[in-house]
Every structure is written in C-alpha cells, then in structure tokens.
Amino acid sequence: MRAKRSKKYRKLMHQYELTFGFREAYQVLVDSNFLRATDQFKMELIPALERTVQGKVKPLLTKCSLAAIMAAQPINPKTEKPYRPLFLPPPTELPLRHCSHNADSTPIDEIECLLSLLSPSSDVKKNKEHYILATAEPILRKTNPNEPKRKWKTEDDRKEEEAMRRSKTLRSSARSIPGVPIIYVKRSVMVLEPMSNPSEMVRDGHERGKFRAGLDVDASLGKRKRDGENDDEEESDEEPKKKRTPKVKQPNPLSMKKAKKRPEAAAPKKKEAPAKPEGDDEAASKPKRKRRHNKGVHWEIEDAAESQPAEAAA
Template sequence: MRAKRSKKYRKLMHQYELTFGFREAYQVLVDSNFLRATDQFKMELIPALERTVQGKVKPLLTKCSLAAIMAAQPINPKTEKPYRPLFLPPPTELPLRHCSHNADSTPIDEIECLLSLLSPSSDVKKNKEHYILATAEPILRKTNPNEPKRKWKTEDDRKEEEAMRRSKTLRTSARSIPGVPIIYVKRSVMVLEPMSNPSEMIREGHERGKFRAGLDVEPPLGKRKRDGEEDDEESDEEPKKKRGPKVKGPNPLSVKKAKKRPDAPAPKKKAATVEAEGDDAAPKPKRKRRHNKGVHWEVEDAAESQPAEVDA
C-alpha cells in the first residue's frame, strides 16, 4: 500500500475513533462476495484488513452469510452435504458470529442479517457495536470477446444482474447508517471508503459542540475568592515580580566535597555567684586583670614598702 493512501486511511480511522468511539481490535463483518474476491486476487484476509484500517482487526462471519455460501455449493453424494469451499477460511481465522433473528434461529437473507447487526434499531440508526462492513462486487463470468452479443438474457445473466443489484443495495443502506466504515475490494485493491454524508454531519456537529463548550467556559482569572473577601482586596495586591533567569552552576555531583575541620573546644564559663534580683537587676561589672608591666614597676613597689624618714 502506498504511503499516501495509508496516511489517509489512518487519519480516517482516527476520526471514527474520536467521533464514534471505535477501538482496536476492530470488528469486521465480512460477506460472501468479500471472501470470494480475496481468494480470487490471492489476498491474505487478516494482513490485508490490517493494512487497510491501520490497526488490529477481528474478522467475523455471520451464520446467515455462512448459510448463503454453503447454499451455492454442490452437494457431496456420499455425505449428502455441500462441499466446503476453498475460499472459506478455517474457524480459527474467521470465527462465527451467532445471530438470532427469530425463535428457531433459522438463517435469513444475508443482506438483511448484516444490516440488522449494523443497526439493530429501525427507529434510530446507530452502529452500537462499532462494526466495520467488508464487502465486494460479485465475481462475473468470463465472457469470450469473439462471441457475438445475444439479444436475449440467459438465466446466468439474470443472476449476475441480481447479484450486482444486491451488492449496491447493501453498500447504499450501510452508508445511510452513521458511523459505519465500509471496506470493499475493487480490481485487486482493498479500499476504505470516505465518510458518508450522515457520518460527516455527526462529526461536524461533534466538533462544533466541542468548540462551543470551549467558548462557554470562562477562564479562571486570578485566585479564587474566599468567603468574606472583596474585590478591593484583590486589586490592592501587588503583582508578583517575575523571577530572573536561573544562574547556572557546576554539577553538584561532580564537585569535590570540602573537608570538615575539627571544632575547637569552647572556653568554660564560671558559674555566677550572685543571683540576679528580678529582671531589673544590673549585670555584674567585669573585673580587670593586672598584668606584669616589667622590672621598674617592681622597684617602685619596693620603695613604697620602706618606712618614710622623719625630718629632725
């Protein structure tokens, strides 16, 4: 698959996810014409579907579609049952979707069965189970170009015209249901149809609703008011200063840690001998210490110690 086409399909499935709630793995309802077309063009069922929807898929086959496939097969004379066609994958790859349209669970028309699963309610058309429809145009008989054209239609021609009409009816009815992606095979290419008009209208309404919801909500301006606060208090508040650019520094993990120095022992203080009388008591004045001032101070002290001479 080309990159441009795959990007387009991815965007389309994303729109289905946002608007209608599609999720992986996508449930794909396949019909009998789709299985015949994939077998004719030698496509692998699950990988081809995953490339188309750009995600994981879970293909399903209804009981009514299986009954329509087996009704067109020849009957085995030994078992008196129809042969299993080669284009029908095994149940491990294509599980059966049990659908009960009546009390005895007898199969009904394939197109009616698929449409009833896509939109169970006839009043409100809605794809509740998020199914994807996979269909294809019926395979026509190979005609000889040298053969002259007939003026009348044979029984095979009428069957082919009826099959083409039913295939177009299925796709037209599925487009009228909002939120139904349609995959079809045409000329050995698996194509994902763009959104139908009902789906596009719902998608536009959904986007418009989100836009209106965004306009209706008032953005919070400033702090939320508390009980008893006035508008004047908020107006008096000074605006916060903007912080400057953060100063860049070295990485703290790469910086070498500084060594801790041993703390010096603090000097011991003498206990106070005088108790303070109340809080108004004056602090005790510091006592001045007398230091040794040299030898001449010793001489003066000795002279003062001798008795003084008495004058005659």
C-alpha cells in the same frame, strides 16, 4: 500500500475513533462476495484488513452469510451435504458471529442480516457495536470475446445482474447509517471508503459541541459550568471582589539619570569611651595611684655618698 494512502486511512480511522468510539481490535463483518474476491486475487484476509484500517482486526462471519455460501455449493453425494468451498477460511481464522433474528434461529437473507447487525433499531440508525463492513462486487463469469452477442438474457445473466444490484443496495444502505466504515475490493485493491454524509454530519456536530463547550467557560471561575447549577447560587456563594485601582504609569527607572548626592558638613565625632566590663565596678570607683618608677643604679650610689659625710661629722 503506498505511504500516502496509508496515511489517509490512518487519519480516517482516527476520526472514527474520536467521533464514534472505535477501538482496536476492530470488528469486521465480511460477506460472501468479499471472501470470493480475496481468494480470487490471492489476498491474505487478516494482513490485508490490517493494512487497510491501520490496526488490529477481528473478522467475523454471520450464520446467514455462511448459509448463503453453502447454499451455492454443489452437494456431496456421499454425505448429502454441500462441499466446503476453498475460499472459506477455517473457524480459527474467521470465527462465526451468532445472530438470532427469529425464534428458531433460521437463516435469513444475507443483506438483511448484515444491516440488522449494523443498526439493530430501525427508528434510530446507530452502529452500537462499532462494526466495519467488508464487501465486494460479485465476480462475473468470463465471457468469450469472439462469441457473438445474444439478443436475449440467460438465467446466468439475470443472476449476475441481481447480485450486482444487491451488492450496490448493501453499500448504499450501510452509508445511510452513521459511523459505519466500508471496505470493498475493486480490481485487486482493498479500499476504505471516505466518510459518508450522515457520518460527516455527526462528526461536524460533535466538533461544534466541543467548540461551544469551550465558549461556555466562566472567566471569573476559570472552569466550565456544571450541569444543574444555577448562576444565582454561584454568585451568592462567591464573595464580592474589590475593584483594583489603576496603577499610575511611571517612566522606566533604568532609563532615568540618577540624582547626585550633595556633600554635607560633617560634625566632629566624639571618641566613644571603651565599654567597661561589668565585673570591675569596685575597681572603677577607687582612684588610681601613681606609681613611682625606680631610678637607675647611679642615683642610689649618689644618695649613699651624701649620707656618709653627714654621719662622720656627727
């Protein structure tokens, strides 16, 4: 698959996920024409579906579709049962979807069965189980181009026209149900249809609801209003807020020139006395006595010489 188409399908499935709640693994309802087409073009069922929806899938086959496939097969004379077709995958790959439309669970028409599973209620069309429908156009008989055209229609021609009409009816009825992705095989290519008009209307309404919910946000509370709460109760619970006074606009202080400081006459400072220790209170109260410095040695010799003549004269 080309990158451009795969990106387109990924965005489309993402829209189905956001709007209708689709999740992996996607449940895919396949019909008999889809199985015949995948076998004719040699497609692997699960890998081809996963490439188309860009995710994991879980294909399902209804009992009514299985009954329609087996009814078209020839009967084995030994077992008196129809042959199992080669295009029908094993139950491990394609599990059976049990559908009970009546009390005895007898199979009904394949198209009615698929539409009843896509929208169980006829009043409100809604894809509750999030199914994806996989269908295809019926395979026509190969005609000989050299054969002249017939003026009348044979029984096989009528069956082919009826099968083609029923296939178109199934797809048109599925488009009328919102939220039903449709996959079909055409010319050996598996295609995912764009979103139908009913699905687009639901998606647009969902997006408008999100937009309105965003506008209903209360600016004072800073959150959305809850359902069931009255505006009067909210206003009474809140305290009245004080109005803020408008601030006076001033120029940018960085752009202003700073004022120069003027020199002031400095007064002479007095020298502070050093702090006295607390323990020397008594010593501070007594007056200090002057110490007499010792004189040199020559002063002592002169005093001794003066005292000697005085003693001799006596």
